[in-house]
Amino acid sequence: MTKVRIPPTLREQVDGEREIPADGDTVRELLDDLMGRFPTLRRQLVQDGELAPFVNVYVEGEDVRTLDGLETEVRPGSTVILLPAMAGG
């Protein structure tokens, strides 16, 4: 089980939680688990079956796009952060 940090712009989709435990050995499996339980997350994270261009996923501080994308491995205890673009100023 890995804890996934949920950014403030997505918290309404997850009952206001800041961190959600999710199961999976890859980023894809983690997100599938999350989106299975919180279906409205899907359109915030996925576009055309891939990670949407306006959201980044970091595993141990590294953008998964610079690793193996959605197939990037995660280990129990890994720090996973979801980060959508936000423009507020």
Added chain:
Amino acid sequence: MSSYRELLQQVRAEISELDATRTRELVETGDVLVVDVREQDEWDEGHIPGAVHIPRGYLESRIERAAPDPSRPIVLYCSAGNRSAFAARTLDELGYEDVSSLSGGFTDWKRNGFAVELNAGLDAPRRARYSRHLLIPEVGEEGQLKLLDAKALLIGAGGLGSPASLYLAAAGVGRLGIVDADVVDESNLQRQIVHSTERLGEAKVESAKRTIEALNPDVQVIPYKERLTSENVERILADGWDVIVDGADNFPTRYLVNDASVWHGIPVVHGSIYRFEGQVTVFKPGAGPCYRCLFPAPPPPELAPSCAEGGVLGVLPGVIGSLQANEALKLALGIGEPLVGRLLLFDALAAEFSEVKLRRDPDCPVCGEHPTITDYIDYVEFCAGTREPA
């Protein structure tokens, strides 16, 4: 072996010496290069107007740049005429044809009541105002002069622009441009501390200008009461900015700022906020990723609530905007490790900072190896959620 006194006498006999009156006559003709060979602290306390400063120890290595023509007359001076005597012999040896030393030196010059120029550095009021900067070795007088010469363009005089502009102004950043089309509204005052209740209804750029000039009259504020667009961005950037502090409140402006900064090679200190969380990074063209490397496309508007829609804790922009000012000051001073390639995240509820790495995207349409966007686009349309076919 000869004593210092004997050597000095011998050198003085070999070189040409001028008194203060004759030196002043030559200075007035403008045909002579006057070189002050004293140390920095002596120079700082005053020197002959128009003189160039080359400390004795650097004379051989730096004289060529100051005096490329060896036939041009040169007068050297120090405080009493001794160091400049040795310096004159050195220049004779280097082949300069018309070298003299001011006998009696700067002391004699002042005794005659001739004009003295104070150093171009900080005057007494500025030394007092910036004394806490001057005490830091990494800043000091040289750094403070850099700040006074620095030009920062702030996009937005709102939540982020308020603390950023105030701290940059207090630090003595000499010129601040502020771009904002809005007027001060009651709902702004919970966080936008550059404005005040008495400024309600006033243009934000004018309100900010008044606050900043009251804080620090050294700062020149250039107000742009307009929204940054593809049509005005070139005109505003033509005013010459060293750094852009991006505190915009919408995606079209974020992407526009990014593209313009990449094409102009201007670093952007980026900050954004929502509710209890904020992000800061520095996009430095050529040295790290740009905003499009981080987010190639904006979210559809319905998925990206703004602070106007979702709210923001009043102090949050205070933290993030201050961090932006911190980064802008570091860039202006050329010190420290700027947040290039690093995105700093702040969570006010957890009171926690975290950091993720940002990397340049070689396929980035703007800063990548083969850019496909090379001119301003319609940013409003780009951010309106038009999706490319799959």
